[in-house]
Amino acid sequence: MQSTARDFKHNAHDALRDANLQDSLSKLKVGFSERRRQAAERLPEFEALRDRARDIKNHTLANLDFYLEEFERKVIALGGHVHWAPTAEDALRIIADLCKSVNARTIAKSKSMISEEIGLNDHLEALGIEPVETDLGEYIIQLRHEPPSHIIAPAVHLTKDQVADTFLEHHRALGFTKRLTERNDLVAEARQVLRQKFLDADVGLNGANFLVAETGSSMLVTNEGNADLSNTLPKMQIVLASIEKVIPTLEDAAVLLRVLARSATGQESSAYTTLNTGPKRAGDLDGPSQYHVVILDNGRSSVLGTKMQDMLRCIRCGACMNHCPVYGAIGGHAYGWVYPGPIGAVLTPQLIGVEEAGNLPNASTFCGRCESVCPVRIPLPGLMRHWREREFERHLTPRTVRQGLAVWSFVARRPKLYRRLTGWANQLLALFGRGEGRYRSLPLASGWTRFRDFPAPQPGGTFHAQWARQRSRMRP
């Protein structure tokens, strides 16, 4: 996917003026966080489970090579195939070759963020293979040629009316000529259209929430059951996942599932939890005759053993974005690439470069709400700060910021100078602001005063000056 992360400020400017988006975001902000809060409260051991979930992922990451090879052995023993894709290009080539090997014309996809990451749909279309998204949200944005704006609710930026218009435009040719207004009717129409696509598909492609090393299974949760149809009907199944999705055992999966749905949507569990374990066996009534797992690295392994490794614990629940006030203000598209919100601000610079995505880890107040809800306790603000440090080291921080910072830290390291300069600044601001007690505009501070008044200090000098005066009165 082409990144617009460099234009983050411009994207955010547009997002703040998009009335439909703002309407959708106002609902999202309250809904998801409230449901997560209730779900967490209903489960007394929730906090302890978060610790266990973190520990499971840390253990796996520390032994990642072992568990990935174990997973591969199990898949092969089941009669499946594992393909290693160091880069996005490798993954595209592998998947295209697999599709060509069965002369695939259409493939039914269930939701996969990795397929967005590698730009799979565009690649397949260029080869004359039609990818059909079968998750409702993904289907809607595919019709609209938009990227997802949220990792678990890809069309969350759209209103019901926008979806109604999109369906009317694209389904008219299929005989659906009435503009629908009820949510259930829209879902029913999409279901009718998609049912035939499932039956026609030559290949089913899905992502994975977890790859279970002990059984060679890929595990997938959905609320629509679309993955189960795309897994079982076509003759070839392709699972596309990144290296950090592997976990040791089914027991571990059970722990992670318990925090995943609660963190994501506030559900105790998703409506469907499916384990795919190899191709159709003798005696099975259905299932794919070919089972392939494509495992993508795409730069992830380079953070193993570094301070940034924590980002690989992510189980893609979306809680960080649901609770992020910046995401809540501008939505997901403004982040400019596949992964939005706090986890996007940490992952995107790793995956496409900090030169391109440098704005993302800076556009945070470090309010810490993301870290406080992360089911695997990723220190998201800390990781964003690491990116800011990398940018500073590499002189990517804007020149004005660097210069301002250099002057400020020069002064801050000289307490007497610091005291004198802050004293002068305080007196000046107090003197000129004495009329109203605040400024409506200030030189060099338009970023502040464009939207807010700037409070003037009260007369009497800085805290230190007042304290010194008080002390000298007490000790003559």
Next chain:
Amino acid sequence: MKLLEEAGCVVEVPPLQVCCGQPAYNSGDRASTTAIARQVIDAFEGYPHIVAPSGSCAGMLAHHYPGLFDDDPAMKARAENFAGRCHELMSFLVDVLGVTKVDAHYEGTVTYHDSCSGLRELGVKQQPRTLLGSVRGLALREMTTPEVCCGFGGTFCVKYPEISNAMVGEKTSDIAATGAGTLLAGDLGCLMNMAGKLQREGRAVKVRHVAEVLADMGDDAPIGERR
């Protein structure tokens, strides 16, 4: 100062004390941050408790300083010892000194904003509410989302003014919806941000640091106003 002295503390302000270094820390300038942190740790050597009337500054000292010295075991030990002595004012009064009430009077309804660092790094939530509960004439009315960030974020508010403005606008709507005549919080950055926005919107809400009300200094001019 008044609150601390009334609680029986002897208060001193080291003359060589400067900023905690958070602006450099959050801008990625690790070298300046570390230099400033050494200076701050030196300045407070020998004091059993270090108290800041700000969750953000106290969070920097108590939460982030030790991590600055991962490569310097001797300094890290000092930083950890220092961090353990640092407290946010409300937390120090209630959790360390065991204060449960103050002798103060403030007439009217107030609402309280939980500043992010104090809340999430230091667990400041109930302490200010406990103390406010003892102020005569004061009624607390909560916002719908008192724990959501006001959009200040240090340099964030001038680096991304439009996003910051959207965030603080949402906050001031929440404040106004409570009908409270006064907004209180424990962090000056957030207070200036919210005061500036409330005043730009022409809303008649007074903004004060919670310590002013608890110290019975509620007659002084509110932030950004003249008496």
